[in-house]
Amino acid sequence: MSTTETGKQTGQKDVTPTNPRGIPYAPFVDKVEDYVTTRADVEPTLRNFQEMISKYQFMELNLQKRKAGLKDKIPDIQKTLDSVRFLKIRKDDTEPIETTFELNDTLYANAMIPPTNEVYIWLGANVMLSYPIDEAETLLESKLSTAKQSLSNCDEDLDFLREQITTMEVAVARVYNWEVVQKRKEKEAEDGASKDKADAESNG
Numbered sequence: 001m002s003t004t005e006t007g008k009q010t011g012q013k014d015v016t017p018t019n020p021r022g023i024p025y026a027p028f029v030d031k032v033e034d035y036v037t038t039r040a041d042v043e044p045t046l047r048n049f050q051e052m053i054s055k056y057q058f059m060e061l062n063l064q065k066r067k068a069g070l071k072d073k074i075p076d077i078q079k080t081l082d083s084v085r086f087l088k089i090r091k092d093d094t095e096p097i098e099t100t101f102e103l104n105d106t107l108y109a110n111a112m113i114p115p116t117n118e119v120y121i122w123l124g125a126n127v128m129l130s131y132p133i134d135e136a137e138t139l140l141e142s143k144l145s146t147a148k149q150s151l152s153n154c155d156e157d158l159d160f161l162r163e164q165i166t167t168m169e170v171a172v173a174r175v176y177n178w179e180v181v182q183k184r185k186e187k188e189a190e191d192g193a194s195k196d197k198a199d200a201e202s203n204g
Contacts, residue, residue: 029171
């Protein structure tokens with residue numbers, strides 16, 4: 001086998017599988033002996049597993065914040081898109097549209113909106129740009145679609161992370177249980193050795 005082939009095989013073996021957004025799968029501990037061979041391995045293994053749980057929990061917290069932001073953002077995009085579509089329908093009217101607009105949470109003002117072929121859209125960071133009404137509609141439809149897809153991805157990733165956290169918690173429990181069994185075996189062996197020694201002395 002060539003070095004290149006060996007390298008490819010090694011590289012493929014070392015690749016950790018991930019979900020579509022690159023979050024790695026937690027290792028499923030079927031046999032504890034694959035991770036620990038002596039009781040000296042227990043503490044570093046548990047520490048490693050706990051670190052993985054902490055990382056998953058950190059990602060979960062960030063995703064929850066992102067999800068909350070998207071749930072606030074999507075209705076605003078939808079309202080803006082509805083307004084643009086309304087202005088598009090009325091752009092050929094000769095009469096202005098009488099309406100009110102929000103200055104802040106409790107203050108509104110009257111306005112007369114003349115027929116228009118362009119709108120101004122806030123892009124964030126105190127930036128507003130003028131768009132032809134058709135381009136504005138296309139832009140907002142794209143933003144709305146992207147935001148909805150991001151929200152769907154957040155929900156999917158949160159479910160995935162909860163599964164990985166559960167998998168790691170089960171792994172931690174299995175390593176703990178393995179250590180308990182090893183301690184019991186060691187104690188039984190010590191008790192057996194002590195009994196054999198006592199028997200030998202009494203027979204002597």
